[in-house]
Amino acid sequence: MAGPSLIMYEEEFNQINKVLEKLTKEANAKIVFLVDKNGQLIAAYGETKNIDTTSLASLTAGNIAATGGLAKLIGEKEFSILFHEGERDNIHISIIGQRVILVVIFDHRSSLGLVRLRVKKTGDELNAIFSRLMKKVEKEPQAGSPFSEITDEDIENLFKD
Amino acid sequence: MSFINYSSREINCKIVYYGPGLGGKTTNLQYIYDKMSPDTKGKLISLATETERTLFFDFLPLALGDIRGFKTRFQLYTVPGQVFYDASRKLILRGVDGVVFVADSQIERMDANIESLENLKVNLKENGYDFDKIPLVIQYNKRDLPNAADLQEMKSLLNPKNLIDFEAVATKGIGVFETLKAIAKLVLVEMKKSAAVR
Secondary structure (H helix, E strand, O other): OOOOOOOHHHHHHHHHHHHHHHHHHHOOOOEEEEEOOOOOEEEEEOOOOOOOOHHHHHHHHHHHHHHHHHHHOOOOOOOOOEEEEEOEEEOEEEEEEOEEEEEEEOOOOOOOOHHHHHHHHHHHHHHHHHHHHHHHHHOOOOOOHHHHHHHHHHHHOOOOO | OOEEEEEOOOEEEEEEOOOOOOOHHHHHHHHHHHHOOHEEEEEOOEEOOOOOOEEEEEEEEEHHHHHHHHEHHHHHHHOOOHHHHHHHHHHHHOOOOOOEEEEEEEEEHHHHHHHHHHHHHHHHHHOOOOOOOOOOEEEOOOOOOOOOHHHHHHHHOOOOOOOOOOOEEEHOOHHHHHHHHHHHHHHHHHHHHHHHHH
16 A cells, blocks of 8 residues: 555644644634645634535645646646635645645735745644654554454444445 | 544545546446435535536545444545546545446447556556555446446456456446445455554
């Protein structure tokens, strides 16, 4: 299989949530979320109630994948920042440490300049957290992995009608 | 590449429906979407052309239930089947945990089936996967059509290794959930295996 699973522990998850909360406030954003490059939503903060974050995550990853393909075609490694401007809301997308995607949704209460500035700072913090997380996963790869203990019966049970 | 979140106690897996154009990959997802209860499914996203050909991908998130207190979520994707969308197919296979190959049973589509299966092998390899090791289920779709090829012939062409396979009529839902269950099971068993070796 290509690469191990992405594993998230409680400690890092809380740290990430705090970082996203801070970014939401400092950048005057509506919603901030973090997605892995395969389209899985890692964390979200802000006015997420009326928004389908799962679909947003998958489309964001698709968007990054497609622009990455474009980049390669013209000899670039990747486009690390994407910006979509709407009538009311705007989306700022950036790749953090070539691993995860940070998405900021904001309206007229903020500005592109402010978002860019805050995202840059946040990127370093997130990078540090993910580096720690990766080290932790390497050190104790299956510490309490739900899969080391599940039985065939557990899997069967999932499919009982 | 699955995503295990110990904090929210969730397991996320990615399944990709692959196969030749107009073979019924989107129809599989559409049927699953129509039949699942609203609390277990998310929105079905379709990035398609005006003529309903898949342009980039379809996406359907599903929640299957709990394993040992972990919510298991599956994200189903389809690829665009048309030959010239190869770059998109490659991107969508990134991070895949299991593949469903939807073959078109119509006899005149046999070459397209074989070409698509070969293309799957190449694209898996380019993403760092081994075709012989990844969880894979084969579905022979459109079995109800009068020009459907002989099943044994299709098996020998597309499934020489005798992987799990199903006959299907996706428009009527025949074989759709059987296929989904089989691939979901294979993915979980594979995750269990790799947790044990590590």
